[in-house]
Amino acid sequence: SEDFAWTKNEKTSFFYGTFPTGFSWGAGSSAYQTEGAWNTDGKGMSIWDAFAHKKGKIFLNDTGDSSCEGYFKFKDDITLMKDMKLNHYRFSISWPRILPSGLKNEHINEKGIKYYDDLINMLLENKITPIVTLYHWDLPQVLQEKYGGWQNVSMVNHFNDFANLCFERFGNRVKYWITFNNPWSVAVEGYETGEHAPGLKLKGTGAYKAAHHIIKAHAKVWHTYDMQWRSKQKGLVGISLTADWGEPVDITNQRDIEAAERYIQFYMGWFATPLFNGDYPQVMKDYIGRKSGQQGLGASRLPVFSPQEKSYIKGTCDFLGLGHFTTRYITQKNYPSGLGDSYFTDRDLAELVDPQWPDPGSEWLYSVPWGFRRLLNFVKTQYANPMIYVTENGVSEKMLCTDLCDDWRMQYFKDYINELLKAIKDGVNVKGYTAWSLLDNFEWDEGYSERFGLYYVDFRNKNKPRYPKASVQYYKRIISSNGFPNQREVESWKRKAVETCSSSNQLLALFNTGVTLIQLIFYFSHMEMVTEIVVPTVCTLCILLSAVFLMFLLRGRL
Numbered sequence: 428s429e430d431f432a433w434t435k436n437e438k439t440s441f442f443y444g445t446f447p448t449g450f451s452w453g454a455g456s457s458a459y460q461t462e463g464a465w466n467t468d469g470k471g472m473s474i475w476d477a478f479a480h481k482k483g484k485i486f487l488n489d490t491g492d493s494s495c496e497g498y499f500k501f502k503d504d505i506t507l508m509k510d511m512k513l514n515h516y517r518f519s520i521s522w523p524r525i526l527p528s529g530l531k532n533e534h535i536n537e538k539g540i541k542y543y544d545d546l547i548n549m550l551l552e553n554k555i556t557p558i559v560t561l562y563h564w565d566l567p568q569v570l571q572e573k574y575g576g577w578q579n580v581s582m583v584n585h586f587n588d589f590a591n592l593c594f595e596r597f598g599n600r601v602k603y604w605i606t607f608n609n610p611w612s613v614a615v616e617g618y619e620t621g622e623h624a625p626g627l628k629l630k631g632t633g634a635y636k637a638a639h640h641i642i643k644a645h646a647k648v649w650h651t652y653d654m655q656w657r658s659k660q661k662g663l664v665g666i667s668l669t670a671d672w673g674e675p676v677d678i679t680n681q682r683d684i685e686a687a688e689r690y691i692q693f694y695m696g697w698f699a700t701p702l703f704n705g706d707y708p709q710v711m712k713d714y715i716g717r718k719s720g721q722q723g724l725g726a727s728r729l730p731v732f733s734p735q736e737k738s739y740i741k742g743t744c745d746f747l748g749l750g751h752f753t754t755r756y757i758t759q760k761n762y763p764s765g766l767g768d769s770y771f772t773d774r775d776l777a778e779l780v781d782p783q784w785p786d787p788g789s790e791w792l793y794s795v796p797w798g799f800r801r802l803l804n805f806v807k808t809q810y811a812n813p814m815i816y817v818t819e820n821g822v823s824e825k826m827l828c829t830d831l832c833d834d835w836r837m838q839y840f841k842d843y844i845n846e847l848l849k850a851i852k853d854g855v856n857v858k859g860y861t862a863w864s865l866l867d868n869f870e871w872d873e874g875y876s877e878r879f880g881l882y883y884v885d886f887r888n889k890n891k892p893r894y895p896k897a898s899v900q901y902y903k904r905i906i907s908s909n910g911f912p913n914q915r916e917v918e919s920w921k922r923k924a925v926e927t928c929s930s931s932n933q934l935l936a937l938f939n940t941g942v943t944l945i946q947l948i949f950y951f952s953h954m955e956m957v958t959e960i961v962v963p964t965v966c967t968l969c970i971l972l973s974a975v976f977l978m979f980l981l982r983g984r985l
């Protein structure tokens with residue numbers, strides 16, 4: 428396939444220009460990461476509730492129990508969106524919030540429905556288009572316990588029932604549906620490495636089986652919409668796939684070139700190729716099939732679609748949601764079978780990074796903007812230039828102290844959005860961009876230690892106040908200019924954003940001083956408890972013990 432070397436000359440140059448008219452700017456969130464209210468108003472338990480409540484699964488044993496309290500503060504959040512002049516907001520519906528047992532025929536939680544009704548209505552009143560994800564990882568726990576979650580094909584029908592209910596209740600107002608968010612993570616991190624809920628480590632088989640059922644479930648939901656709702660509601664149904672770009676370490680080495688291609692096929696192609704072309708990528712079938720044979724298995728660990736299934740699945744994507752964060756250098760590396768089967772060893776490759784790439788936050792996230800343009804062009808050529816919405820793109824920070832002047836995030840957005848603009852000029856059909864994320868939130872197994880938000884959330888404070896980081900101002904300017912109009916203007920944006928954020932920082936500092944004062948008062952009121960209760964009790968106990976001890980001594984003497 429193409430090596431995209433032609434994009435290299437422009438790797439570091441900045442492109443001034445604007446996005447097509449009508450381009451949609453947004454920000455994203457997901458239910459478990461922001462809503463909190465984990466057991467409020469009749470919500471059922473999700474696999475993430477159960478997982479996070481187990482000790483040792485999440486950094487510092489954090490949970491999403493209250494998170495940003497988005498369930499209660501969504502009106503405030505819409506005000507923030509309005510202030511940024513967002514065109515769309517991407518959020519997800521919590522399956523167990525509206526179907527506590529996971530099953531439509533058992534119980535529909537009307538309070539949960541009302542929450543999403545209110546959210547959607549208020550977004551529309553403020554001219555913000557809702558882009559709604561049906562599955563952002565929070566499967567009802569009951570379905571995990573009863574059926575084994577995505578290991579079981581029965582999930583296809585249960586998910587379809589849930590989706591159908593959402594179309595019925597919200598579809599008159601929601602026109603953009605995303606079935607699954609990042610199914611790669613669901614499959615690999617949920618069922619292979621076990622770092623995510625439900626925490627299973629079914630190496631070499633679990634991820635493939637989960638993905639197989641997810642792809643079938645997606646196709647079924649697309650057909651349901653197509654047959655029952657599309658003519659009335661006139662919406663679109665897509666999926667959101669996350670993919671990093673894989674660049675060959677040595678672009679003159681055929682083995683590295685093929686390894687990089689495998690990296691992408693095992694990542695995005697795993698899901699995109701069935702949906703656009705009807706079957707798994709040939710390279711996955713070849714590699715997993717050969718390795719399964721070498722392991723003495725009678726059949727490939729990669730499940731097979733029947734001819735009927737292939738034609739049912741093919742063409743079930745009205746638009747492709749694309750989540751993209753980073754890039755890897757890829758080289759060929761053999762993993763002989765016998766070392767234990769796994770998704771990772773099946774690919775026969777090694778991932779490398781350039782130590783000079785900036786990496787402000789998450790361990791896996793390096794800022795490599797040029798990879799974004801290559802990935803977008805890859806999608807264009809591989810899948811016949813589908814309609815794309817960028818559903819996630821952003822960067823985190825690990826913050827020890829509060830700093831709202833997030834210079835590196837402004838740089839990340841500037842450079843990644845510019846590569847997106849270049850890709851559109853290349854002819855890639857991108858209709859919208861979604862910054863990840865609106866707010867700092869619960870970052871899965873990393874808890875609250877990694878902050879992706881445009882808005883800083885003070886999680887120590889019960890009210891979870893939000894504070895704009897400098898990147899809010901920066902993103903606002905990109906939105907209001909619909910891109911990067913000219914050098915003189917764009918160059919002033921950072922300075923202006925930092926000026927505004929300095930005053931917010933002072934506000935936050937003032938507030939934090941207030942919190943510290945309250946903590947001190949609490950500490951001293953504790954001291955009172957120490958002097959009034961603990962000290963006298965300990966003294967009395969000491970006197971009693973000494974008396975008993977003395978009695979013992981005297982008894983021995985007498």
Ligand SMILES: CCCCCCCCCCCCC/C=C/[C@@H](O)[C@@H](N)CO[C@@H]1O[C@H](CO)[C@H](O)[C@H](O)[C@H]1O
Pocket residue numbers: 457460608609612620669750752771772791819863870871879
């Ligand atoms: C040969 C053996 C090698 C074994 C190596 C095992 C290591 C596997 C670890 C995989 C880690 C991958 C981390 C990548 C994550 C992103 O792709 C993922 N987080 C993207 O999903 C979205 O992320 C957002 C920010 O992180 C946000 O949380 C959102 O909800 C997600 O959809």
